Amino acid sequence: MEGQHYPLETFTEYRKEPQQLGLQPTSPDNTQLNTPHSKQIDTSVVKAAFAFHNNVDVARQKRESQFTVTAASVPPTPAPDGHVEQEIRAHEARHMFRIRIARGIQHLITSALSLMIAIFQGSTYNIFQQTKDVDGAWPIHADVFPTLxxxxxAVVALVFDACAIIAYAFPRTKIGQKAFKVALGAHKIITTLKGVSYFLTVLVCREGFSQGKASGQNNDLxxxxxxxxGDKMSHVNQAPTICATNTVAWIMGIANVAIEVLGVGIDFFVKRDARKKKEGTFGAGWQTQTDPYSDQKPLFMSGAKGGKYQQISEDPLEQLDGYGDEIDGGLNESKQEQK
Structure with missing residues (x-):
């Protein structure tokens, strides 16, 4: 038997008593057993399997006892109820309220700016359409792309801001719930697109204006x-009014970009401040989402090293580091006994 190795399946199959496996002796001295699969297995294999599993059980008990002592010294993660949850929800409510107020003001300002921009640009395009056939009122090859x-x-931004404002003002009505879904599903995407779109648009408008001034053609409206x-035909095309309103609209576009960037910055710093205060109060062993569009409950996560609260796995065997080494040791001892 020396030097002979047995697969792990053999040990697993013959951990039970031979009688339970339906093994029958095939020789008078019981030195060989007949398996259900007509395999001839020496009784030393069964003895080796028992020795192997006994060593594994001892190693398991040893590691479990070590884990129990270690886990007992670590406070368990508090369940999301009781006094701890009330404190967390109070902190969460205060910070969510601040973000709601900040975002509400942001939506009101940006919606007002977008509305004025849409009115100014729509009026400019309408006047152009009504007077474009008058000779000299507009350039021969008028460029309306920056205006449109x-x-x-501005219209897309206004629609989103209106949905957000309705969701804030009428949260329990049907229209408020629909607006809430729109705001919830597209807030980050639309906010980013608004800022980027306004930024690119004001660049395009300014570039067209500057090139027209430099070349003397002034093809854009x-x-x-x-x-x-344009002033020569001001009685037809209302050039002074259009010049003033388009200049104001361009400035409003820049203001929209600045407000969106400021809003993102306020969100970041308020959330960071909330996270620091909560970690200082409750430890680093939990995480929660602070967002005025979110109704999620605090999520208790596994704590950072040294946190006030830490999560312990429900299955202590998952924490048995080096458990495979113990098994290998048991297998080696079993082989030594066979020799």
């Missing part, structure tokens, strides 16, 4: 209305 681009961005050629 800024108008479209804004540049034409602010030129001497």
């Amino acid at each position: 681009m800024l108008f479209s961005v 804004w540049g034409w209305s602010c030129s001497a050629m």
Whole structure:
């Protein structure tokens, strides 16, 4: 038997008593057993299997006792109820209220700016359509793309801001719930697109205005209305009014970009401040989402090293580091006994 190895399946199959496995002796001195699969197995294999599993059981009990002592010194993660939950929810409510107020003010300001931009650009395009056939009122090859681009961005931004405001003002009505779903599902995406779109649009408008001034052509509506050629037909195309309103709309577009960036910054710093205060009060062993569009409960997570609260696995065997080494040791001892 020396030097002979047995697969793990053999040990697992013959851990039970031979009688339970239906093994029958095939020789008078019981030195060989007949398996259900007609395999001839020496009784030393069964003895080795018993010795192996006994060593494994001892190793398991030893490691479990070590884990129990270690786990007992670590406070368990508090369940999401009782006094701890009340304190957490109080902190959460205060910070969510602050973010709601900040975002509500942001939506009100940006919606007002978007509304004015849409009105100014829509009015400019309407006047152009009504007077474009009058000779000299507009350039021969008028470029309306910057005007329509800024108008479209303003309308999309206004729709989203309106949904957010309705969700804040009427949270329990049907229209408020629908607006809430729109705001919840698209807040981060729309906020990012608004800022980027406004930024690109004001660049396009300013570039068209500057190139028109430099070349003297002024093909865009804004540049034409602010030129001497546009002033000659001001009684038709209302050039002074269009020049002033488009200039204001461009400034409002820049203001929208600044407000979106400021809103993202406020969100970041308020959430970071909330997280630091909560970790200082309750430890680093939990995490919760602070978002005015979120109704999630605090999520108790496994704590950072040294945190006030830490989570212990329900299955202590998952914490048995080096358990495979103990098994290998038991197998080696079993082989030594066979020799």
